[in-house]
Amino acid sequence: MSDDSIRSGRVQKAPENFLSRTGIKEVFAESKKGRRDFIRNAFAAAAAGVAAPVAMAQSNPVPSEGGDSNILNLPEHATGLGQGVATEGYGKPSKFEANLQRRQSPGLTQTTQSSVSFAPLQSLFGIVTPSGLHFERHHQGWWDIDPSKHRFMVNGMVKKNMVFTVDEIMRLPSVSRFHFIECGANTAVEWGNVAVPTVQYTHGMLSCSEFTGVPLITLLELAGADLKNGKFVLAEGGDGSSMTRTIPMSLITSGEVIVAYGQNGEMLRPENGYPLRLVVPGVQGVSWVKYLRRVEVGDKPYAAKDEAVHYMDLQPNGQHRQYTNIQEVKSVVTTPSGGQVLLDKGFYNITGLAWSGKGKIKRVDVSTDGGRNWRQARLETPVLSKALSRFNLDWVWDGKPAILQSRAQDETGHVQPTYQQLRGVRGTRSIYHNNAIQSWLVQENGEVKNVQVS
Amino acid sequence: MSRFRNALMTVALLAAAGLGAAQGSKYPGVGRDATPKEVAKWDIDVRPDFKGLPAGSGSVAKGQEVWESKCAQCHGVFGESNEVFSPLIGGTTAQDIKTGRVANLSRSDYPGRTTLMKVPTVSTLWDYINRAMPWTNPKTLSTEEVYAVTAFMLNLADIIPENYVLSDKNIAEVQARMPNRNGMSTQHAMWPGKEFGGLAKPDTANTVCMKDCKPEPMVASLLPDFARNAHGNLAEQNRIVGPQRGADTSRPEAKAGTPAAVATASPATVAKPENNESKAIVAMLNKNNCTACHGMDKKIVGPGFTEIAKKQAGKVDYLAGKIKGGGVGVWGQIPMPAQALPEADARRIAEWISKGAGK
Numbered sequence: 135m136s137d138d139s140i141r142s143g144r145v146q147k148a149p150e151n152f153l154s155r156t157g158i159k160e161v162f163a164e165s166k167k168g169r170r171d172f173i174r175n176a177f178a179a180a181a182a183g184v185a186a187p188v189a190m191a192q193s194n195p196v197p198s199e200g201g202d203s204n205i206l207n208l209p210e211h212a213t214g215l216g217q218g219v220a221t222e223g224y225g226k227p228s229k230f231e232a233n234l235q236r237r238q239s240p241g242l243t244q245t246t247q248s249s250v251s252f253a254p255l256q257s258l259f260g261i262v263t264p265s266g267l268h269f270e271r272h273h274q275g276w277w278d279i280d281p282s283k284h285r286f287m288v289n290g291m292v293k294k295n296m297v298f299t300v301d302e303i304m305r306l307p308s309v310s311r312f313h314f315i316e317c318g319a320n321t322a323v324e325w326g327n328v329a330v331p332t333v334q335y336t337h338g339m340l341s342c343s344e345f346t347g348v349p350l351i352t353l354l355e356l357a358g359a360d361l362k363n364g365k366f367v368l369a370e371g372g373d374g375s376s377m378t379r380t381i382p383m384s385l386i387t388s389g390e391v392i393v394a395y396g397q398n399g400e401m402l403r404p405e406n407g408y409p410l411r412l413v414v415p416g417v418q419g420v421s422w423v424k425y426l427r428r429v430e431v432g433d434k435p436y437a438a439k440d441e442a443v444h445y446m447d448l449q450p451n452g453q454h455r456q457y458t459n460i461q462e463v464k465s466v467v468t469t470p471s472g473g474q475v476l477l478d479k480g481f482y483n484i485t486g487l488a489w490s491g492k493g494k495i496k497r498v499d500v501s502t503d504g505g506r507n508w509r510q511a512r513l514e515t516p517v518l519s520k521a522l523s524r525f526n527l528d529w530v531w532d533g534k535p536a537i538l539q540s541r542a543q544d545e546t547g548h549v550q551p552t553y554q555q556l557r558g559v560r561g562t563r564s565i566y567h568n569n570a571i572q573s574w575l576v577q578e579n580g581e582v583k584n585v586q587v588s
Numbered sequence: 589m590s591r592f593r594n595a596l597m598t599v600a601l602l603a604a605a606g607l608g609a610a611q612g613s614k615y616p617g618v619g620r621d622a623t624p625k626e627v628a629k630w631d632i633d634v635r636p637d638f639k640g641l642p643a644g645s646g647s648v649a650k651g652q653e654v655w656e657s658k659c660a661q662c663h664g665v666f667g668e669s670n671e672v673f674s675p676l677i678g679g680t681t682a683q684d685i686k687t688g689r690v691a692n693l694s695r696s697d698y699p700g701r702t703t704l705m706k707v708p709t710v711s712t713l714w715d716y717i718n719r720a721m722p723w724t725n726p727k728t729l730s731t732e733e734v735y736a737v738t739a740f741m742l743n744l745a746d747i748i749p750e751n752y753v754l755s756d757k758n759i760a761e762v763q764a765r766m767p768n769r770n771g772m773s774t775q776h777a778m779w780p781g782k783e784f785g786g787l788a789k790p791d792t793a794n795t796v797c798m799k800d801c802k803p804e805p806m807v808a809s810l811l812p813d814f815a816r817n818a819h820g821n822l823a824e825q826n827r828i829v830g831p832q833r834g835a836d837t838s839r840p841e842a843k844a845g846t847p848a849a850v851a852t853a854s855p856a857t858v859a860k861p862e863n864n865e866s867k868a869i870v871a872m873l874n875k876n877n878c879t880a881c882h883g884m885d886k887k888i889v890g891p892g893f894t895e896i897a898k899k900q901a902g903k904v905d906y907l908a909g910k911i912k913g914g915g916v917g918v919w920g921q922i923p924m925p926a927q928a929l930p931e932a933d934a935r936r937i938a939e940w941i942s943k944g945a946g947k
Binding site for chain 2: 230231233234235237239240241244245246247248254256257273274275287288289290294295296297298302305306327328329330331332334335352353355356357365366368370374375376378382383384385416417427428430432434435436437438439441442443446447448449450451452453454455456457458459460462469470473474475476477482483497499503504505506507508509510537541543548549550551552555556558559560561563567573575579580581582583584585586587588
């Protein structure tokens, strides 16, 4: 068997195979060779007053000759005729926004059909992920399925096995709700050490949309499901992988689980399961089965491939935790974040996202000194259950090194853990469910780095 | 039988078939009964207690045949390959088969985790091979082939002998020999509901401390310099307007005290002209599953397209023939099967490769 070790900054193989002891050791060894004093030295250098003032591109200098040429010389768009309506039947982002793309992490997977792409969280606002930038995780490639030929079946412990067309699903009473979806393996590469440079790659298997559809319980009741003895529901996709997952009954009977067809005001995108996908609020993305073709009511769990080979959390004692579903309380500063450069000293709005699979976010605190002292951030509206919440905090950067962190608490009182706390229980080989506090080092040259702190 | 009675019978039959049920429901006219044939076609899942497992059998020997023709390209002859997917076989011992716990999973220095090290339930293997394999032609194996491939894998892991015939009759005995059958726990707080017992309290109990919460932090881990540009130029991955830019990681980092490298205002990616022919070709490559085995620039199972382009520049006829007819030996010993795409498409792809396989 070949070694599946990773070097930090160059991850290898499938997301289920992120971790390697040798890679971790390498970085730890490097950190012991003097990197440990990095921040201390940086603070010392700043205190000695040697830092030059930071002057950057696109600053807003006081004009020397009468004024800014962008004001004095009227541009073409102020002196000409613009384009007509419906030039684009389906509008696109500005050409100046072309850098915002979902991206693969180089070396992570060998094929594109069994792979992930990460959403560019560093450049997004508010809580809604534009549908075209929604992260992707495909197990056997994606399809654009003809909705007139798609069927949805309910069987198992039901009075009547039933079949529905998409037309019929869309006739039923619908609900529209905002929910986050996060891959269970989000932030997996960071369990042992820093491995990737930006928030897109550390946290980008995360998106939030308004989903529209029919509560699954409505369809189960139509089929006369035995909800007393039927304790588990299997969801199954209609594509090549025919993904299956055991869905928690408590979330179905509460009405939270939705058979969705809508996403952000339009139909689901093909990459996200058009025409039907399951929405399982608060639960990791793998349960949100795409191209949903069937649910089965049963009295036992199913131990599907993604419950008995992958999506199990290895614990330090060598045992796997099976049926780990909930995405626990988590947050991350999205700007400033790794790979960005602050243009100048002065005022900044620290902004980020917080979420919990157990309900609403109650508060978010932000530290600029690596977790010693904290300030409570503003939570922007709306703050919704099992949805992303946006937080902001005023900050004046003095040009000295700073370490930014955010720490969320959800309505159950659960507070996002530090890496030390999380590793203390789960070790570093869990792969899944890393919800530790993220650190970003703002260096005095303005460049921001992904770091983990002692 | 009178026509009247026939009509009555028809109504009664329709009611029994469920039309009546839909009409009596809260949402009349929505949904219908599934036919037994429909349910049989789609209800293919197999549970750990073997509910859903079709009757049948398959030998290790037959499994080896199927494996070598349909599985080895990606998984290796012995299920050991790490080229395309994680290794399937390896890391389990005779002792593990006795205890039901894979000892290597407790070792922090053991480099990998194979499928057979992890999977506790043999039903999972059967179910997944049946529903999703082979990767590019899922659900095309016969019941006998699924039993046989499962048997072959179990034999590679020394769970069953090489003269074994796996069947619905003896699969429970095999389950009792699965190396990691006792390796699972549901004692955690991450399943919503009480079906597994589980725990109420989460693993960690951080507090909302606000002042002097810890000693001065030190950086314990950061990206080494060699990885600076490993994810591409970050300047091209950030918005070109706003309070910050992406760092230009194509250049070394600026020294402390001097401004870091920043991209200028125009995004490098905006002006790139789109190559429509290449776009169409790439779509065609995806549609025909070429990209399952060939990367754009690098080897997956077979060589990358730009690698072929270098070696076979200008050879349109040769390349078109190879696509249609398959081959072995030019790039290694893993054969490329003959491809069933239309001649015209094969030629178009061949022309594109012969001109350099540009993006």
